[in-house]
Amino acid sequence: xxxxxxxxxxxxxxxxxxxxxxxxxxxxxxxxxxxxxxxxxxxxxxxxxxxxxxxxxxxxxxxxxxxxxxxxxxxxxxxxxxxxxxxxxxxxxxxxxxxxxxxxxxxxxxxxxxxxxxxxxxxxxxxxxxxxxxxxxxxxxxxxxxxxxxxxxxxxxxxxxxxxxxxxxxxxxxxxxxxxxxxxxxxxxxxxxxxxxxxxxxxxxxxxxxxxxxxxxxxxxxxxxxxxxxxxxxxxxxxxxxxxxxxxxxxxxxxxxxxxxxxxxxxxxxxxxxxxxxxxxxxxxxxxxxxxxxxxxxxxxxxxxxxxxxxxxxxxxxxxxxxxxxxxxxxxxxxxxxxxxxxxxxxxxxxxxxxxxxxxxxxxx
Ligand SMILES: *Cc1c(COP(=O)(O)O)cnc(C)c1O
Numbered sequence: 001x002x003x004x005x006x007x008x009x010x011x012x013x014x015x016x017x018x019x020x021x022x023x024x025x026x027x028x029x030x031x032x033x034x035x036x037x038x039x040x041x042x043x044x045x046x047x048x049x050x051x052x053x054x055x056x057x058x059x060x061x062x063x064x065x066x067x068x069x070x071x072x073x074x075x076x077x078x079x080x081x082x083x084x085x086x087x088x089x090x091x092x093x094x095x096x097x098x099x100x101x102x103x104x105x106x107x108x109x110x111x112x113x114x115x116x117x118x119x120x121x122x123x124x125x126x127x128x129x130x131x132x133x134x135x136x137x138x139x140x141x142x143x144x145x146x147x148x149x150x151x152x153x154x155x156x157x158x159x160x161x162x163x164x165x166x167x168x169x170x171x172x173x174x175x176x177x178x179x180x181x182x183x184x185x186x187x188x189x190x191x192x193x194x195x196x197x198x199x200x201x202x203x204x205x206x207x208x209x210x211x212x213x214x215x216x217x218x219x220x221x222x223x224x225x226x227x228x229x230x231x232x233x234x235x236x237x238x239x240x241x242x243x244x245x246x247x248x249x250x251x252x253x254x255x256x257x258x259x260x261x262x263x264x265x266x267x268x269x270x271x272x273x274x275x276x277x278x279x280x281x282x283x284x285x286x287x288x289x290x291x292x293x294x295x296x297x298x299x300x301x302x303x304x305x306x307x308x309x310x311x312x313x314x315x316x317x318x319x320x321x322x323x324x325x326x327x328x329x330x331x332x333x334x335x336x337x338x339x340x341x342x343x344x345x346x347x348x349x350x351x352x353x354x355x356x357x358x359x360x361x362x363x364x365x
Contacts, residue, residue, distance in 0.1 A: 002304045002352050005185050005345040013347070014241055021237035033213070036236035041196070043243055048170045050178065050198040052205035055231035056212050059158040059181020062195035063091030063128070065229060066154050066177035069197075069207035072097050072125050079119050080128040080156075081111040082313040083332045087181075088130055088156050089314050097125070101315045103329040107273035109133065109286070109339075112331070113141035120145075126152035131160035131171045133309075133341075134187065134253070134283035135274070139165050139174050152176050157198075159283035161188040162250045168279075172198040182231075182239055187253070187283050188246055190235040252346035253282040256353055260285055260342065263357035267364055269295075284309055285344040291363060292340045298363040304356055309341045 011018065025031065037055050045053035056062050072078060074096035080088050082101035089099040102119045105112040111129050127146055129137035137155075146153045153175030157163075160171040161180060172178025182194030197208050210217055215226030231239075242249075257280075261271050270288035274280050286309065289295055299306045313332040315324035342356055 002343050002356060003345075004305045004307055004341070004343050006347055007184055007189070009347045010242075010345070014245070017241045018238055021241060022234055025233045025237055031233050033230055034233045034236075036233045036240060037231050040231070040236040040240050040243070043240060044196060045198065047243060047246070048172050048178070048198055050170075050173045050200065052199050052202060054197045054199075054205055054208040054212065055236065056195045056197060056208070057229040057231060058193040059156075059179060059183060059186075059195040060087040060091060061212070061227070061229040062179035062181065062197045063087065063154070063156060064094045065208050065211045065227065066179050066197050066199075067091055067095045067097065067126070068211055069204050070126070070152050070154070070176070072152070075123060076125040077121060077123040078126045078128060078154075079111075079116055079124060081130050081132070081332075082315050082329050083109055083310060083335060084130040084132060084156065084314065085158070085310070086314065086317065086319075087158070088128055089320070092128070098123075099314070099320075100124070101313075101324070101327060101329060101332075103331045104335065105138070106331050106335065108135055108137070108275070109335060110135065110137040111142070113138050113145060116142070116145055120149055120151075124149065124151060126154055128154045128156050129175075130156040130158075131163055133272070133286055134160050134163050134281035135272075136160065136163050136165035136171050136278040136280070139171075143174065146175075154179065158183075158186060160281060161186065162246050163279055163281040165278035173200075176201070176204070182235065187250060187281055188239065188242055190238045190242075192232075192235055194231050194235045194239065196231070249346040250279075250281040252348075253344060254280070256344050256346075256348050257282045257285050259350065259353045260344075260357060263354065264360060267361065269360070282344055284341040286339050286341045288335070288338040289340060290338055292338055294363045295340060295360055299356070299359050302355070302359045304359055305343055307341045308336075308339060310339075311336055
């Protein structure tokens with residue numbers, strides 16, 4: 001069986017370090033906002049090249065608290081991609097603002113900067129590009145639009161830890177906020193839920209810290225309504241250990257993608273596009289094919305996992321369908337019909353990659 005991601009293998013390679021780190025937390029009994037969270041925040045900030053990092057309970061919360069700290073609220077519009085996980089749009093709704101979906105680029109699957117400007121209204125306050133599947137969105141064009149229209153730039157980095165653009169600038173260090181998820185299957189994942197907000201502004205970092213901890217700076221003194229959204233010490237221990245290996249993990253994801261590209265060339269499928277200007281970290285390896293159902297069936301017969309990320313664009317999800325009935329985003333609507341993600345993880349062996357590629361070739365003979 002070849003899974004989409006093999007978390008067990010990754011755990012066993014770091015088992016001694018992770019087990020002893022967790023045992024240490026259990027012995028010391030400081031579980032919430034302790035020394036490992038503080039250390040992880042500064043190690044992650046240094047790795048990403050950002051002045052501040054605030055660890056929170058999930059990627060969804062990272063987006064929510066970033067928008068809340070920025071004062072986005074009812075009456076405000078936030079432009080984002082329709083081809084993403086629902087959390088991107090949920091966070092916009094949590095603060096009472098309205099998601100405005102604009103179409104994606106057919107090659108990168110990221111929000112298309114050329115479509116953004118037409119969607120800007122006097123109510124627009126922010127843009128949330130998603131660095132989908134580990135590939136940075138076109139940040140030079142999006143930064144330029146934000147500057148010209150005085151819009152806040154909030155990066156959804158849930159799938160892009162370690163991805164870089166604009167001359168080696170890491171995703172999460174470009175906009176006013178970077179929002180990361182440490183869900184177990186993400187490129188940097190813990191063993192439960194976790195997330196992080198990165199930012200340049202000390203003032204906004206303080207706001208996020210206050211919001212994640214019940215609106216409190218000093219214990220039992222509360223000056224705003226906040227949330228309970230903290231990363232715990234056990235997750236921080238795991239993340240600190242995995243952060244040491246993130247470059248190797250991402251390099252190996254690129255290795256897998258490169259071999260897939262070679263083995264799948266010449267077939268009537270579209271392999272992932274890379275513009276050569278940024279570092280894609282292949283959270284997913286996603287192909288396009290009008291033979292998707294046949295490929296999935298063949299893979300399943302050979303005990304190989306595959307998955308459709310994502311089968312429905314957000315403006316067509318039940319929860320939004322009524323409100324966005326008149327919204328037409330043909331590129332996203334077309335991509336969801338043909339996209340298929342293949343197994344990819346740092347520990348994937350050449351033999352496994354060849355097996356997947358051969359199974360796909362089989363469907364074309
Ligand atoms: C995973 C993900 C999120 C949400 O992160 P959680 O940690 O699961 O809350 C947000 N946006 C995108 C693009 C994601 O892939």
